[in-house]
Amino acid sequence: MAYFFATPVDIDIVLDNADDRSMVDVKLDKNRREKAPLYMDGESVKGAVTVRPKDGKRLEHTGIKVQFIGTIEMFFDRGNHYEFLSLVQELAAPGELQHPQTFDFNFKNVEKQYESYNGINVKLRYFVRVTVSRRIADVVREKDIWVYSYRIPPEMNSSIKMDVGIEDCLHIEFEYSKSKYHLKDVIVGRIYFLLVRLKIKHMELSIIRRETTGAAPNQYNESETLVRFEIMDGSPSRGETIPIRLFLGGFDLTPTFRDVNKKFSTRYYLSLVLIDEDARRYFKQSEIILYRQAPDPAGAQNQIMASAPDNSSKIMPGVHSMQ
Incomplete structure (x- = not known):
């Protein structure tokens, strides 16, 4: 047959x-x-x-x-x-x-x-x-x-700074050196503990990709954690500073896509997560922009300015979110 x-x-x-x-x-x-x-x-x-x-x-x-x-x-x-x-x-x-x-x-x-x-x-x-x-x-x-599609490195690249916490329990400041990164870049930052009344077990930094397809009311959102990086093990002390250094080159990342042909978007978020001794999770997310930088920027055939990020941080649903 x-x-x-x-x-x-x-x-x-x-x-x-x-x-x-x-x-x-x-x-x-x-x-x-x-x-x-x-x-x-x-x-x-x-x-x-x-x-x-x-x-x-x-x-x-x-x-x-x-x-x-x-x-x-x-x-x-x-x-x-x-x-x-x-x-x-x-x-x-x-x-x-x-x-x-x-x-x-x-x-x-x-x-x-x-x-x-x-x-x-x-x-x-x-x-x-x-x-x-x-x-x-x-x-x-x-x-x-x-x-x-290559992009010219953005002229303006502001840092991400945030003061977050849980009333009378936890108060931290975190800072990332910039908000836009090329795919081989390094995320550099720090976390400073102003108040610690929770017994923190460990802290991790994640990169989350959120894919949005279709248009309302037939819109679909899918999130996946691409990187989970432990930056602290054990309970911190008041006044302690934890450095952050995360190399992006080893991960399967794409640029940020915004409303491609009115069909889909792909956004990236840095998620800071603290886990206490009772396994409760406290977290805060901030959007970052990823772009593809040409190996030789002068030789790229199509260089377009990287788009500006949404300056507002995102708080995702979960057990606890830091305000």
Whole structure:
């Protein structure tokens, strides 16, 4: 039975300079990863397509085309795809193939306005699609690429300072040196204890990614803790200062995304958590902006100012939040 559904043709898509191009290790799911070639905004996407009839048999077709497509796939929305970019080139007019044939394609200076993203409920992807049209059933092959969008380091980058606590029990000051970080940056800060009447067991700093997809009333929010870093073990004393130094380069982070194509947003928060001897948790969250800085800032093709963060800190629901 499989014979009747076997495709009568093999299609190979080869991108130019594939061996010299940087590759991105992409997380598909919890246990699967794959590598995709890296492209930038404004860069041409070109290569060659080889169409090879199987077993030397003659292949009749009603046309061969190649497309370069950018889509946003919403997993909760019945797998609906929203195309924000679609370019097409005709490779062959209707006819027949009996021998392998190679076709060149070149999508010049393509604007890729968004960075690729593979999240919990949404995926933004760019890919080359080749379609051999036939009267019975089309034969389609796709090849994904990955896109980075670099940003110029922001001119203004204010620190985050906050004075929080629980009345007559706990009073602390915490400070992070800045509010915007590139993906290889270091979070530097300190925590100063003004009043400690709780028996604190330990304290940790977490990075939380919050993905928002869709629009009200059909809006979905997913939060995941990407990093959990213990910064203190044992009860602090009044007047004690705890330094913070957290290197971001070793973690699977993306830039902050704001209302991408009116479909999704991705925000990051620093969450300071204190746990007492009764396992009660006290916490405070502050939003930070993450951006991708070019390895050579002068050489980036698309440099856009990093967007400003929301200056208001966020208090998340839980057992206790520090005011």
